[in-house]
Amino acid sequence: MAEEQSRGPDGAVALDTAYPRKILQYMEGFLVSKTVFTSCELGVFDAIQEAQRPLSVEELSAAVGASLDGMERLLAACTGLQLLETHQENGQVLYRNSEEARVYLTRSSPVSLYHSIQYSSKTIYLCWHYLTDAIRDGENQYEKAFGVNSKDLFQALYRSDEEMVKFMQLMNSIWNICGRDVVTAFDLSPFKVICDLGGCSGALAKHCTSAYPQCTVTIFDLPKVVHTSREHFVTQAHDRIGFHEGDFFKDPIPEADLYILARILHDWTDQCCVELLTRVYKACKPGGAVLLVEALLYEDGSGPLTAQLYSLNMLVQTEGRERSAAQYSALLTAAGFTSIQHRFTGKTYDAVLGCKDT
Numbered sequence: 001m002a003e004e005q006s007r008g009p010d011g012a013v014a015l016d017t018a019y020p021r022k023i024l025q026y027m028e029g030f031l032v033s034k035t036v037f038t039s040c041e042l043g044v045f046d047a048i049q050e051a052q053r054p055l056s057v058e059e060l061s062a063a064v065g066a067s068l069d070g071m072e073r074l075l076a077a078c079t080g081l082q083l084l085e086t087h088q089e090n091g092q093v094l095y096r097n098s099e100e101a102r103v104y105l106t107r108s109s110p111v112s113l114y115h116s117i118q119y120s121s122k123t124i125y126l127c128w129h130y131l132t133d134a135i136r137d138g139e140n141q142y143e144k145a146f147g148v149n150s151k152d153l154f155q156a157l158y159r160s161d162e163e164m165v166k167f168m169q170l171m172n173s174i175w176n177i178c179g180r181d182v183v184t185a186f187d188l189s190p191f192k193v194i195c196d197l198g199g200c201s202g203a204l205a206k207h208c209t210s211a212y213p214q215c216t217v218t219i220f221d222l223p224k225v226v227h228t229s230r231e232h233f234v235t236q237a238h239d240r241i242g243f244h245e246g247d248f249f250k251d252p253i254p255e256a257d258l259y260i261l262a263r264i265l266h267d268w269t270d271q272c273c274v275e276l277l278t279r280v281y282k283a284c285k286p287g288g289a290v291l292l293v294e295a296l297l298y299e300d301g302s303g304p305l306t307a308q309l310y311s312l313n314m315l316v317q318t319e320g321r322e323r324s325a326a327q328y329s330a331l332l333t334a335a336g337f338t339s340i341q342h343r344f345t346g347k348t349y350d351a352v353l354g355c356k357d358t
Contacts, residue, residue: 035077036105037121040114042066044078045097045105054087054094111176115169122166127316134316141316154222165228168201171263172233175203178349182262182293183207185343185351188215191258191289195220197248197280198264202234202241204293208260209240218254220244249276253283262293263349266310267318270331277335284356290337292352296344297324306348328352 039045047063048055055063061071075095078084083101086093097106104113127134130141142148148159158164183204188194189212196205199219208217219229223245234241244254249272253259259280265273280290295307311322323331325342329352332340337354344350 032081033120033125035074035081036083037117037125039074039078039083040105040117041121042074043107044074045083045101046107048084048095048097049102049106049108054089054096056092056094060095111173113173113177115166116173119166119170123163124313124317128313131312131316134312138315140318158222158224161224161228164224165232168225168228168233172201172203174348175201175207175262178345178347179204179207180211181345181347182349182351183211183260183291185345186291186341186353188212188258188291191215191256193255193257193285194218194260195244195254195256195258196260196262197221197253197276198261200225200229201232202229202238204260204262205234205241206238209238216240216242218242218244218256220246220248220254222247248279253279255283255285257285257288259284259288259290260293261290265292265320265328265331266294266314266322267320269319272319273331274334277331277337281336281356286356287358289353289355290332292328292332292354293349294328294352295322295348296328296342296350296352297322299324299326325350325352329354 042064044060044064047060051059051063057068057072057075060066060075061068064071066074075084078101079086079095083098083105084095085098086095088094103109103111105117106112107114126145127141130144133144134141142159146159158167188208191212192215194205194208194215194217196202196208196217197220199205199217199221202219205217205219208215217240219226219234219241221229221243226243226245230243234243246252261276261280265276268276277290284290295304295310297307297311298304307322314320314322328342329340332352332354336356338357339355340352342350342352
């Protein structure tokens with residue numbers, strides 16, 4: 001909500017600076033985030049969903065093991081955020097999930113953002129505590145946040161088996177809601193053999209095999225990621241999805257018609273990106289292509305806000321940054337790719353396609 005506005009004698013809009021509504025909302029934004037994080041962590045939305053009926057504050061506090069006073073305040077805040085709806089029955093206030101909370105905040109929903117929210121709360125939020133240091137130093141903040149050496153990015157990201165599964169669940173939840181849009185931003189049907197570099201949980205590979213029934217997808221990822229993906233995410237029923245273990249900066253990249261790099265390049269410096277794209281170009285079949293999936297910045301730097309904030313997150317968590325379509329085009333061109341196009345999907349992630357001449 002913007003600041004209150006009025007019009008001066010000349011008809012121009014003047015801001016009412018007596019009450020800085022927007023600044024206050026920005027200043028208190030973390031209160032909203034932690035309210036959502038905590039509600040999910042406690043299982044408030046899950047308890048209501050499992051009961052299949054509206055619940056009272058007493059029932060909810062008992063269900064999640066919370067104090068009555070604390071739960072009453074949390075439920076009030078969730079109601080104000082329009083995540084819960086209320087009605088009175090026999091003088092008692094009862095709470096039910098909003099439709100958006102039911103779809104995205106309950107663990108049982110197929111498009112749940114629960115795991116993404118938990119990763120934001122337990123990992124990203126802690127890194128952002130050191131945002132000022134990251135701005136000053138120009139480096140990620142894993143060492144300060146978690147006491148782990150951040151020189152090897154993915155050793156820091158996957159600092160424990162539990163943390164690796166959390167990260168994979170994060171990726172899975174993101175592609176559940178954005179995946180089909182990015183793999184259909186361009187017609188990829190001419191590409192029958194696809195290699196998904198850093199394919200992680202396989203969620204994007206599943207979207208590819210669904211959208212393009214004639215294709216096969218090989219997920220290229222670190223051995224421990226492949227093992228976890230096979231154990232938790234990709235079953236034998238996904239018979240057109242295979243795996244290749246390795247480090248795509250060091251090990252041979254399998255030959256394919258199309259390579260997908262989804263949320264990969266934003267982790268790395270320009271130099272590392274060109275190095276990786278050059279390796280991809282050499283492995284790519286003539287007439288093949290590479291699809292980059294990233295949150296694209298506008299060329300004039302004016303937005304989108306989500307991508308701008310994600311770029312700050314890349315600073316506190318990785319070596320990379322978010323980029324514009326022109327910046328990705330320059331990286332692809334440096335690696336040898338031509339006929340570069342991009343598409344904005346209207347959602348968080350966009351697509352850039354570069355081709356290898358026949």
